[in-house]
Amino acid sequence: FAEGPLLDGLYWDTWYNNTTLTFQNNNSHIYYENLLLGVAQIRQLKVRNNTCSIYPYFHTLLEDCYSEYRYRAEDRSNFGLWNKSEWKYTSASSLAPWYWGSMGLYSSGGYMFTLPKSKQESVEKLVFLRNNSWLTRGTRVVFIDFSTYNANLNLFCTVRLVVEFPATGGAFTSSHIYSVKLLRYVTYYDYFLASCEIAFCIFIIIFIIQEVIKIVKLKKEYFRSAWNWLDLLLLVVSILAIAFNIYRTVKVSQLMEELLSDAHAYPDFYFLAFWQVLYNNMIAVNIFFAWIKIFKYVSFSKTMTELSSTLSRCAKDIIGFAIMFFIIFFAYAQLGYLVFGSQVEDFSSFQNCIFTQFRIVLGDFNFETIEAANRILGPIYFITFVFFVFFILLNMFLAIINDTYSEVKADFEVIPSQELQLRDLFRESCNKALVKLKLKKPEMDANLADESTESHAGFSCDFFFFKPSAAERSHLKLSKLQQEKEELHPSTEDTDLVTAQSYVSTAEFQQLFRYTAELAKELNNTNAKLRKVIKSVQ
Template sequence: MSKIKLTFCIEIEDNFQSKEGGIVQLNTKLIIHTLGLKIEIHNTLRNTILTLIEKIISVLFQLNMLLLCIFSLCYSNKDLNSFRYQQNLKNILGGAKSLENVTKIEHIYDWIKDRFLISLYSGTKENLMADRTTYLLGFPIVRQLRVNKQICYGLELRSFCYEDYDVLKQDKESYGLKWSVNKSLDLEMKNYSDYSDSFLYKTSSQLETYPYFGKYKSYFGGGFTFDLKNRIKSLDQLRSDIENLQILRWIDYQTRAVFIELSVYNVNLNLFAYCTILFEILPTGNFISTMRIEPVILYETNETSKYLVIAVNVLYLVFIAFFMLKEIRRMYKLGLGNYLTQIWNYVEWTIFAFSWAAFSIFLYRQYAKDDLFGKIKAKDQLVRLQLLSYWNDVLGMLFGFLSLFGTLKFLKLLRSNRTIWMFICTIRASLHDLISFSFLFFTVFLAFVQLIHLIEHHNSKEFSTLVGSFETMFGMILSKLPRNIYFGHNTFNKIVISILFYLVIVFVMVNILITILTDNFNMVRKESKKGADSSILYAFLKEKAKMIKKIIWTFFKRSESDTDVLSLQEANVETFGQIDQDISKIENLIYKNKINDQIF
């Protein structure tokens, strides 16, 4: 095909009107002269471009302000000293290593007497713990949960058996001393009458306790308690109380969990903390001991930061209300059916829901804080931070997801970049294949999990439970093998299973996944090269920015007349129709709202 060399000239005609304060430009007309033809293009295209750029800048500013508010709220509810504070409290309370030595019921009594009670006393009259910086709020309690007696089946070696903990099997009856049913023993043991209250069941509302997730089981609130009132009693008196409880067999074969709970406050860090030491007694006779410290921030250290946090909260709610109204208008404009087909709309409403949930928790925390401070001032009151610590954890998770989704919103704008746009299109094109592949993958993976679990559940800790087997096998995909996987019983079987697992899952399944993504990426890359309709906003804006820069430069060059002819350049083009075609494509791309639909 022969090429035609054309010479063309572009004339820019501006109309101005004088007003107070300067000259105002009303409109611009672009005139192209070539082959004896005169083509006029008014400033509609340029104004549309400028409007689009202004809209993008406005959305970017709004999004940046929203993220600034989210990050301010998130990090104002965190303290960098939380981890060190937890470690300090664990060391004061005896540390995790001391709990590993608890393997009998008698060891629980010994640990409380020799390790825990010592940490409650600092040698001063103030209610300070051993580090002399942590204040004890209220008093600690020792709480236990019990199961009912069950008739033994099988070999009748004893009258009753004690099964695993379950809410339906939990013992909620009240007893006399030594768990006597008729309480006649109380009259014979008058010296221990002060401990009769520890054999009475109390509900979760009376104790202000809530469900707790242990390492082995989940436990409900309520139970049988003994109060360690260290303000009233000395260290020796409390030790004597623990010894008397041991004589009364307060912890016995029916006990399935023993909690030691206390609330503390560090005035130097302005941090509260809820501490839980849990001894889980399994039907097998094993003991699982854990210690959990949950820091809680309840109020700001000074008035300035307090008002700043309130101002950020108000500003954030204003932004959320603004974006909600914007989305409602957009939903009404597009229609509910079309609106629900766009995945980014779900992200928007997730942000709205999490934001209002976080605001509700924030209001509850303000109410609970006032009630807590009233109990602290009253002294010798039961001070519980368990519920507050739970809601604080939920609030932290909400803020975490808000930060995640708020940051991901940048992809909605940045997908005008070619690389990000191709990534999103690749995932979209691969979605159907990925869903089908996921069913195949998890079916085969679950088959291997059940195989190794049923063979090794009694020999290996990693495969003793179905969930543990699932986690271990998934780690094996990442080459994280258990240390003792090829030792002990059934070594040959485990080697064969491991080889089959790596052949099927790693070499076959993972390569299928890579092939799906690669094929769809190549398809998207080919489609992106076909025409202007598949192009993205980044290149478009780059070209229009150059045009605007040239217009501004031309405006300053013209100083004497309102209309000048600017000879720009000689261009080599195949036909003049190519120029008109490019302009038409850009106009169609704008007027059909393809760019606006992609971004906004």
């Protein structure tokens, strides 16, 4: 393969009509558009002899024994023609990523060499290594790495061709291709993205300052909120993403300088491509949690409050159910692994058994394979698993959530609706922003109706939204209740003035109504707690 198809794919020297191509600096253009960066590198990993045990009966028949690849069994001694680098073990840096193959986890070092720029010289070198047995019985994996650059799309493509040699004999091939954009800032759109990245960095700095202020104010109370832990997670992931972005830009510049200085060297763009993929995964997780954070700001919706209350109230029941579910689930997974593991690929490992059983629950499964593997236990396994897991356990899970949701919905129907209108939320947020900008005097009265009447003297706005934090809401709620209680129970000095009035104003009626609603809410919460206590006693 290396002497034929590999070299034909790396060195494109003829056009489609068989005319000879001439490129600058003897460079190769794969598929005529992808510039081969530097040269390709071939690397192998071996294991030592006698790294496994031979049964005594076969000592007279077998002398050598090479185990499957393990890091401790790796052979690092020189062999063959010691005077050349391809026969000497080369260690890799500690930051170089290991390769997780189909047969094992492989380190980054090994015996390696690079191919020349000329196709004819590459053929001669491969023939020389084959004649001198560069590959041995102890060889467990061979890596072929090279990188290309497509100027039309401004994309780097790092290619890794892998051939694994398991201890059972034979060869297992695979390939990994990473197409990444390592040169970020080329077009005007790229510079626009750069400005967005700068704005993101500024936002992260402001976010860090806000979180530090919260930690200083709340201290230990800050870490008791799950939303605060989510904010810290978003901050950490964002900081790591920014740091890698800077490192990636610097490292690409260094690699390009080395490549331009020595065109016969192998540029290790696989290292950057691998971490670029991890960077993309990290950004994906960050965006996922950023979307989850939206639930923090939609608690004014009655529907969302009902859903969150349902999940929080049935959490203990779900945990208890999950323990019972996974006991039965893992029992069936162990049964499937032991019965069908040697004959059915979907049950070849315990991990595959778990994924296969999830597919059975979803209806995606080939029953004929396990029936052919064992005509007695196969149908018994399938029928009982579907009956217990699908028909009984899953319906129990749905019954737990449905029963809890019915209770929560009944409780919310008794409690008066305390949802804030969006118009009131916008007004409250705008007024607070105007106060901070010193465009409006601060008002001590928290009543939204009073704020709307008093705001005619200055600026006002009804089109912005503000969502106070949990600590601020609880503080405002307590102060508001205290103020309403004082207004409902005035001092003796003001009794004459109150009795002199023969009517109740709209603002006073709203205060009375809100206070009554708060009392009703507290009473319902107490009743719910009493019901739980009675249930536990029964």
